[in-house]
Amino acid sequence: MTLLVAHVSDLHLGAHDPRAAAGLAADVVAARPGLTVVTGDSTMRARPREFRLARQLLDRLPRPLLVVLGNHDVPLWSRRRVLDPYGAYRSGITDELDPVRRVPGLTALGLPSMPRWRWKNGRLTGRQADLAARVLGDAPDGDVRLVAMHHPPGAGWLPGWDRLRRAARPDIVLAGHTHVPRVLPMDDCVIVVAGTATSHRTRGVPHSWSLISVSPAAFAISERYLDDVGWYTARVVDVPRFSAAMS
Incomplete structure (x- = not known):
């Protein structure tokens, strides 16, 4: 069985490109993903x-x-950041800070990697590592185990990652933050970093989102870019499960 996961990041509504925002949802809908992750x-x-x-x-x-x-x-x-840092997000987006989604063949956990006392870089806590171990540990045999968070592991962005990786053993990690799409296969999982979906902060790469095809043997990551005509597939990266190759 093949499962499609749509991976979108860095909308930055309020500082967005109206054309990218207007066409993004239709392009994602057309892909018919089994799960959409932002x-x-x-x-x-x-x-x-x-x-x-x-x-x-x-x-x-x-x-x-x-x-x-x-x-x-x-x-x-501001006062809001100190007293209620996640209040506006809870009321405006979702009350779930640690969302769990289960679809046939996949168990997914989302984690907030942005504590209120940090500004740009993230952090994962021991509590989050324990939660990930419980949620992914309860996944049915054969399920792909997915963790989604804003900050990608590496380059000092995410202290606490190694503890979570050892405790939960995810198969695939989805992240954003850098505004540049990347696929980083490791020896026991693959990290997929989505580019900028609608923000003006494109970092030299067109607006993009990623479509991940999950099969028992491999992940195929298709990066969808926006040009003057519309959305198109710019490249596809195939990653055998548990590959140590870098892309």
């Missing part, structure tokens, strides 16, 4: 209007939908 930064500055815009776009994406918190979804330094 790895954070639904808004630019966690303002009420931005959460409303984000909610409108998220409502057009295919279900089931798993959304995680990004660093831009937490208010800038």
Whole structure:
């Protein structure tokens, strides 16, 4: 059985390209994914209007939908950040900070990698590692075990990753934050970093999202880019399960 997972990140509603935002949902819907994952930064500055815009776009994406918190979804330094850092996100996007989605053949867990005391880089806690171990440990035999978070492991962005990796042993990790799509196969899992879906922050790469085909033997990651004509597949990266090759 082959399962399709749509991976979208870095919407930054409020500082977005209207054309990219207008066409994104239709392109994702056309792919008919079995699960849609949004790895954070639904808004630019966690303002009420931005959460409303984000909610409108998220409502057009295919279900089931798993959304995680990004660093831009937490208010800038203010009373709100200290007293209720996730309040606006909970009311505007979802009350689930650790969402779990189970579809045939896959168990997925989302984690907020943005604590209120950090600004750009993330962190995973021991509690989150224990939670991931429980959720993924309860996955049916043969299920692909997926973790979604905003910050990708590596380059100092995510202290605590090694503990979670050893405890939970995910097969695939989805992240965003860097605005550049990448596929990073490791010896025991593959990390898929989505590019910028609708934000003006494209970092020299067109607006993009990733479609992941999951089969028993491999992951195939198709990167969908936006040009003047519309969305198209720019490249496909095939990763045998548990490959140590780098891409």
